[in-house]
Amino acid sequence: MKEVPNILWLEEIRKEDIISVGGKGASLGEMASIGLPVPKAFVVTAQAFRRFLVETSLEKKIFSTFEKLDVEDNAALEKVAENAKALVMKAKMPAAIRGEIRASYRKMSSGDLIVAVRSSATAEDLPDASFAGQQETFLNIKGEAALISSVQKCWASLYGARALYYRAKQGFDDHTVNIAVVVQQLVPSEKAGVMFTSHPITGESITIIEGSWGLGEAVVSGTVSPDKYEFDQRGEKVVDVFIANKKLEIIADGDHGTKIMDVPKDRQDKRVLSDDEIAKLAMYGKIAENHYGVPQDVEWGVVAGTIYILQSRPITTIGKKEAKGMADQKSSAKILIKGQGAAPGIATGKVVIIRDVKDTGSVKEGDILVTKMTNPDMVPAMRKVAAIVTDEGGMTCHAAIVSRELGTPAVVGTKNATNVLRNGQLVTVDGELGLIYEGEVAHAAPAPAATQVVAGHGQIITATSVKVNVSIPEAAARAAATGADGVGLLRIEHLILGLNKTPGWFIANHREEDFVNELHDGIKIVLDAFPGKTVWVRTLDAPTDEFRNMQGGENEPHEHNPMLGWRGIRRDLQSPDQFRLQVEAFKRLWKEGYEHLGIMFPMVSHPDQFIKGREMMRSWGVDVDNVTLGIMIEIPSSAIMIEDFLRAGIKFASFGTNDLIQYTLAIDRNNENVADMYNPQHPAVLRLIHDAIQMCRAYDVECSICGQAGSDPKMAVWLVEHGITSISANIDAIAKIREAVARTEKRIILEAARTKDAE
Ligand code: PEP
Ligand code: MG
Numbered sequence: 001m002k003e004v005p006n007i008l009w010l011e012e013i014r015k016e017d018i019i020s021v022g023g024k025g026a027s028l029g030e031m032a033s034i035g036l037p038v039p040k041a042f043v044v045t046a047q048a049f050r051r052f053l054v055e056t057s058l059e060k061k062i063f064s065t066f067e068k069l070d071v072e073d074n075a076a077l078e079k080v081a082e083n084a085k086a087l088v089m090k091a092k093m094p095a096a097i098r099g100e101i102r103a104s105y106r107k108m109s110s111g112d113l114i115v116a117v118r119s120s121a122t123a124e125d126l127p128d129a130s131f132a133g134q135q136e137t138f139l140n141i142k143g144e145a146a147l148i149s150s151v152q153k154c155w156a157s158l159y160g161a162r163a164l165y166y167r168a169k170q171g172f173d174d175h176t177v178n179i180a181v182v183v184q185q186l187v188p189s190e191k192a193g194v195m196f197t198s199h200p201i202t203g204e205s206i207t208i209i210e211g212s213w214g215l216g217e218a219v220v221s222g223t224v225s226p227d228k229y230e231f232d233q234r235g236e237k238v239v240d241v242f243i244a245n246k247k248l249e250i251i252a253d254g255d256h257g258t259k260i261m262d263v264p265k266d267r268q269d270k271r272v273l274s275d276d277e278i279a280k281l282a283m284y285g286k287i288a289e290n291h292y293g294v295p296q297d298v299e300w301g302v303v304a305g306t307i308y309i310l311q312s313r314p315i316t317t318i319g320k321k322e323a324k325g326m327a328d329q330k331s332s333a334k335i336l337i338k339g340q341g342a343a344p345g346i347a348t349g350k351v352v353i354i355r356d357v358k359d360t361g362s363v364k365e366g367d368i369l370v371t372k373m374t375n376p377d378m379v380p381a382m383r384k385v386a387a388i389v390t391d392e393g394g395m396t397c398h399a400a401i402v403s404r405e406l407g408t409p410a411v412v413g414t415k416n417a418t419n420v421l422r423n424g425q426l427v428t429v430d431g432e433l434g435l436i437y438e439g440e441v442a443h444a445a446p447a448p449a450a451t452q453v454v455a456g457h458g459q460i461i462t463a464t465s466v467k468v469n470v471s472i473p474e475a476a477a478r479a480a481a482t483g484a485d486g487v488g489l490l491r492i493e494h495l496i497l498g499l500n501k502t503p504g505w506f507i508a509n510h511r512e513e514d515f516v517n518e519l520h521d522g523i524k525i526v527l528d529a530f531p532g533k534t535v536w537v538r539t540l541d542a543p544t545d546e547f548r549n550m551q552g553g554e555n556e557p558h559e560h561n562p563m564l565g566w567r568g569i570r571r572d573l574q575s576p577d578q579f580r581l582q583v584e585a586f587k588r589l590w591k592e593g594y595e596h597l598g599i600m601f602p603m604v605s606h607p608d609q610f611i612k613g614r615e616m617m618r619s620w621g622v623d624v625d626n627v628t629l630g631i632m633i634e635i636p637s638s639a640i641m642i643e644d645f646l647r648a649g650i651k652f653a654s655f656g657t658n659d660l661i662q663y664t665l666a667i668d669r670n671n672e673n674v675a676d677m678y679n680p681q682h683p684a685v686l687r688l689i690h691d692a693i694q695m696c697r698a699y700d701v702e703c704s705i706c707g708q709a710g711s712d713p714k715m716a717v718w719l720v721e722h723g724i725t726s727i728s729a730n731i732d733a734i735a736k737i738r739e740a741v742a743r744t745e746k747r748i749i750l751e752a753a754r755t756k757d758a759e
Helices: 015-033 046-055 058-066 074-090 095-108 144-157 161-170 275-292 324-332 357-362 376-384 398-406 473-481 493-497 503-508 512-529 568-574 576-591 607-619 636-640 642-648 657-665 683-698 713-721 731-758
Strands: 007-009 041-044 115-123 137-141 177-185 191-196 206-213 227-232 237-242 248-252 258-262 296-303 306-314 335-338 340-343 346-354 368-371 387-390 410-412 426-430 435-438 465-470 486-491 534-538 597-601 628-633 652-655 702-705 726-729
Touching: 007 015, 007 095, 015 041, 015 046, 015 115, 015 177, 015 306, 041 095, 046 058, 046 095, 046 177, 058 074, 074 144, 074 161, 095 144, 095 177, 115 144, 137 144, 144 177, 161 426, 191 275, 206 275, 227 275, 237 275, 275 296, 275 306, 340 398, 346 357, 357 376, 368 376, 376 398, 376 493, 387 398, 398 410, 398 473, 398 731, 410 426, 465 473, 465 731, 473 512, 473 731, 486 512, 486 726, 493 512, 503 512, 503 576, 512 534, 512 576, 534 628, 568 576, 568 607, 576 597, 576 607, 597 607, 597 652, 607 628, 607 642, 628 636, 636 642, 636 657, 636 683, 642 683, 652 683, 657 683, 683 702, 683 713, 713 726, 713 731, 726 731
Parallel strands: 346 368, 368 387, 387 410, 465 486, 465 726, 486 534, 534 597, 597 628, 628 652, 652 702, 702 726
Antiparallel strands: 007 041, 041 177, 115 137, 115 177, 191 206, 191 296, 206 227, 227 237, 248 258, 296 306, 335 435, 340 410, 346 426, 426 435
C-alpha cells in the first residue's frame, strides 16, 4: 500500500482520504476538486502526527499515563491531560515534518501569508471524529515559527481533558485516535455571508444570498441584519434585493482574533453585492448542489473582488425530521435534567454556569449558557452561545423570548440546572423537548441559524393576518424573511434595557437626546424590514426588578411583586418625562414617513388610562386622530371593559395572553412550580378572549393576539374559529401558524358551502 505523505495539498485530496485528512480536510479537498474557488490550503496528515509520536518516543510515555485513569476523577484527568499536552508541546518536531510544513507554507506565498490552523480528529472506526468543542483552531497565524507552534498546539489538543473524557465515555481507544491539521489561507473578507443554493423550504430554483460587511461570522452569528438577495436560476436574474442597515462588522484584530467594529455611516445602507457578484455566487452554489445532489448551505467571502467559497454543507431546514440515527441515540442517551423546551433546535457544547452577569466574560462561542434566569445585560453573551438553560422561568420569560428570536435552542424552568450541571461538562440540549443529555448525542443538527428561517415564495395567503413578534432589532430581517404580514408586537424594553441605563438615568444626566436616538434607530430597523406593513410598537413595559441592575437602577423601588407593580402604561402616565422621550422617537419616525407605525399601550386596566395617554401625546404635538393607537388586553379588566375602550376610540386591541393568563388564573408566569397550571385554554381565559373578539368585530376594530398562546397552532385554530382578525406569533412559529390558519379558514368556508347546498 502506498505510504501517505506528511503533507497533502487540497488538489490531491479526495473524500476517500478522510482517514488521513479528517472531515474538514476531505470536504475542502472535494470542493476544490469540483472547481470551487476555495482558499489555498494543505493538510498535515494524521500519518505525520503518528510519525511524530513514534519518532519522539512519545507514544508509550503518553499512553501509559492513560492506563489507570478514571476520567470521572476530575483532578486526575486534568493532571494526565496537562502532562500529555506538555509532552507533545515540549517534543521537538522531527526535522523532516518541520521542513515539509515550512516548505509548503512558503509555497503558498512568499512565506508571510496569514493562515488559519484547524485541527480535525480522525479515528479508524469514525474517520471524521469531529467531536464538538474539542478541536483547536488558531486564526490569524503569520510566519513559519508561529505556524509550526500552532500545528503542535493542535496536536496537543488531542489530549485535552475534555477530549479524553469524551472519548472514554464514547468508548474510543485513544491509541487509534489521530489528528490532522488543515493550514489554510485566511480570507480577510471585506464582505461575506451565506447562501442557500435553492429555496430551503419550497425547493424552488431560487438562490437566496445574505451578505454584510467584514467577516461572515457577523451574518452567521446574527450580529447584523444582512442584505438579502434572491436570484432566479431559470430566468438568470436577480429578482429581489433587500438592503439592510448594517451597523456592525467583524474584522480581523491584529495578529490574532477578531473584533466588532461600527460600520461607517456611508457604508451602512450601501448594497453589499452587485448583480454580477450575485450571479457568480449563484453559479458556484449550483456547482456545489449538483455535485452533492442536495441543496447546500454555503459560506462565502469576497476580498479585493475575488469570491471565495469557504464552506458547503447540506441545508438543515426548520421542521426537518431528525435523522433516524439521532433518534436512536437519543433514546439511549442519559438525560441529566429536564425543563420546558422554550426555543427549538439541538446543540452540543460545554457548560458554562453564570451566577453573576459580571462573569459573562468567560462565555465562549459555542458554549451552553446555564444560569438561574437571564436578564437583558446577558444578551451579548446569549448571542454567542449554542444553547441556553435556565433554572427558572416559563415559555414567556426573558430567556425564552430572546432565545427564540436569536434562533438559539433553549430549555427553561429546569429548577436546578445550575447545581446539577458542571462547568466544562459536555452536554446536548434539545430545545424542543426540553431535555439536556450527557455528552454529544449523535451529530446534533445545528440550531437553525439566523438565516435559516426563510419562507416568502409560494407562501399561503390567509384572510386572517399572520404577523410576527420582534423584541430585538437584529432579529428583524429574520422576522421579515418569514413573509409575515407585519409586526404585531415590537417590545422596546429589550432595546432600552440593552442600553444598560434606565430612562431615569438619561433624564437625570441630561442625555435625553441619546435615549431618543437609540429608540428611534432601533425601531427604524424593524420598520425598514417591513416596508408598507403595519408595525405595532409597544410603549415601555419593564418591571422594576429588570431596571435594578442597570445604571440608575439604584433608585428603583423595591416591590414585593414587580409583576403587579409599577410597569406599563401606569408608570408612563406617572412619569411624563419617560413617556415623552418615547413619544419623541415615535414622532420623528412618523415625520420621516413611517406611517405604518402604530403604538400600543401595555397593562391598561381602565379606558381612562388610554384617554390620558392619548391626551398627553396630543399635548406633545402628535396628531392623535390620524395615527394608530391601540391597547393590549392583558388585564382581565380591559377584556371585561372592552366596549368602553372601543367607545374611547382605540384603533386596535391585542391579547397579551402571557399576562392575561397569569392575572386571570393567579399563576405567576415565571414560577416553574406552578407552570403546569398555567393553562392558556382555561375556560375563563377563553371566555374573556371570545367576548372581547366579538365586541371588537361589532365595532369593526382589528383584534389580535401577541402573547405566546398565539404561537400554538391549536390555539390559532380556536382563535380563527372565534373570529380573530390577526395573530402575531414568534418567528419560529410563523410557518405552522400560517398553515393552521389557512386550514381552518378553508374548513369554515367549506362547511358554510356545504350547509348552503344542503338547504
Ligand atoms: C403578554 O403579556 O402576552 C405580552 C405579549 O407581553 P409581555 O410578554 O411582554 O408581558
Ligand atoms: Mg404582557
